[in-house]
Amino acid sequence: MKWTNSFIFTSREPPADAETISQKLMHQAGMIDKLVSGIYSFLPLGLKVLQKVSDIIREEMNHAGAVEILMPALQPASLWKESKRYEKMGRDMIVFKDRHNREMLLGPTHEEVVSDIVRKYVKSWKNLPVMLYQIQSKYRDEIRPRFGIIRSREFLMKDCYSFDRTDQESEQSYLKMKQAYMKIFKRCGLSFTIHSADSGVIGGKFSEEFVAAGNCSELEIGHIFKLGTDYSEKLNVVFTDKDGTQKPVVMGCYGIGVSRVVAAIIEGSYDEKGIIWPITVAPFLSVIVVVNMSDAKTVEVAYNIYNDLISEKIDVLFDDREESAGVKFADADLLGIPFRITIGRKLAQGKIEILERKTRKIYDIEIEKVKEFLTNAVKNSK
RNA sequence: CGGGGCGUAGCGCAGCUGGCUUAGCGCGCUUGGUUUGGGACCAAGAGGUCCCCAGUUCAAAUCUGGGCGCCCCGACCA
Numbered sequence: 084m085k086w087t088n089s090f091i092f093t094s095r096e097p098p099a100d101a102e103t104i105s106q107k108l109m110h111q112a113g114m115i116d117k118l119v120s121g122i123y124s125f126l127p128l129g130l131k132v133l134q135k136v137s138d139i140i141r142e143e144m145n146h147a148g149a150v151e152i153l154m155p156a157l158q159p160a161s162l163w164k165e166s167k168r169y170e171k172m173g174r175d176m177i178v179f180k181d182r183h184n185r186e187m188l189l190g191p192t193h194e195e196v197v198s199d200i201v202r203k204y205v206k207s208w209k210n211l212p213v214m215l216y217q218i219q220s221k222y223r224d225e226i227r228p229r230f231g232i233i234r235s236r237e238f239l240m241k242d243c244y245s246f247d248r249t250d251q252e253s254e255q256s257y258l259k260m261k262q263a264y265m266k267i268f269k270r271c272g273l274s275f276t277i278h279s280a281d282s283g284v285i286g287g288k289f290s291e292e293f294v295a296a297g298n299c300s301e302l303e304i305g306h307i308f309k310l311g312t313d314y315s316e317k318l319n320v321v322f323t324d325k326d327g328t329q330k331p332v333v334m335g336c337y338g339i340g341v342s343r344v345v346a347a348i349i350e351g352s353y354d355e356k357g358i359i360w361p362i363t364v365a366p367f368l369s370v371i372v373v374v375n376m377s378d379a380k381t382v383e384v385a386y387n388i389y390n391d392l393i394s395e396k397i398d399v400l401f402d403d404r405e406e407s408a409g410v411k412f413a414d415a416d417l418l419g420i421p422f423r424i425t426i427g428r429k430l431a432q433g434k435i436e437i438l439e440r441k442t443r444k445i446y447d448i449e450i451e452k453v454k455e456f457l458t459n460a461v462k463n464s465k
Numbered sequence: 466c467g468g469g470g471c472g473u474a475g476c477g478c479a480g481c482u483g484g485c486u487u488a489g490c491g492c493g494c495u496u497g498g499u500u501u502g503g504g505a506c507c508a509a510g511a512g513g514u515c516c517c518c519a520g521u522u523c524a525a526a527u528c529u530g531g532g533c534g535c536c537c538c539g540a541c542c543a
Binding site for chain 2: 284
């Protein structure tokens, strides 16, 4: 990707109303754009990170045996009345009427909808256990949205639901998810702690939350719940067991605030120059900086390296702007791209320079070795 | 919802106490030139419903009232 057609806009100064580090840096690096309070657009760089985090989540969810689906954000209020959560959720839900005067809402979570799906299809003990998940936008009319993407009214969430025959089996599903969560956050480069927590409106018997380390007070990035049979009894999610009797399924639910994870990663990994992305979630693995864009030879070498990397499917951003070296260096640091490939004066010795963002170590290497260097870096990060 | 703060160019701000018609500054943007390894320099430019409405006044960014928006602190949540 070339910078000049990738819609990346950086700024020197953070927005005046930004308070937390992640909010400031995401704005400055051009990752997000605020529409109104608590509602944000993800710009190309922000979206790339969101996708990388989502990919990691998908891999681990699939590995744990969960199956991906996609449920609607738009839901009938009647389902929520059935589960008795309509009043409980109260004004946190965005509720309205459709043209037929039916009460609708934008889903703040999906226990009701997923239960409705499962009760339609799961009839026998042979269909269980099952785990369903989705990565989808949630809507909560927060009393006070704050800290940018960290607490917003629309946010991307991975929500997973487990359905089991017995408490013992539900416990197994719960533990599987807990393991998966630890892997996910570790792969995202997050350090975190696990606490037992209040189940809140979700309800259920027991829950634990994953809290990211960092200096922001809201940091809950994941929450897993043992729901028991509360929902299945209210919503009549039952199966016929081996002995021919009907039993309510035992449920669990497991959430990760995907957009919040992105902010949490930044909160835990930055310096005075900007973001420091872990390789696993960086929007680009590397950025090519040409010191002098008016030097035809240098530019030619740069394009060769760029095309070479692209053909090897190595993730690279080419900073082809007509800007001074200082501007490009500063932006490369701000964006937090793990490796900066600088093409300039060392070309005389047939070498280019690779700067590692995190350690600021400089490697002078031969042009032909760039691919190898980056490939190894990716391998070592896994 | 209670408490506090803010709203002036794309962004960051000054001006408001003591009203004066061409509303400034820095960054960014445009054009030309000189530069080219850590946010370069010179020159010329473009860009404003001073959040909105009403009032006071010869005159309002500035004073008064109302509204809207945004941020922070508290209770709720991924």
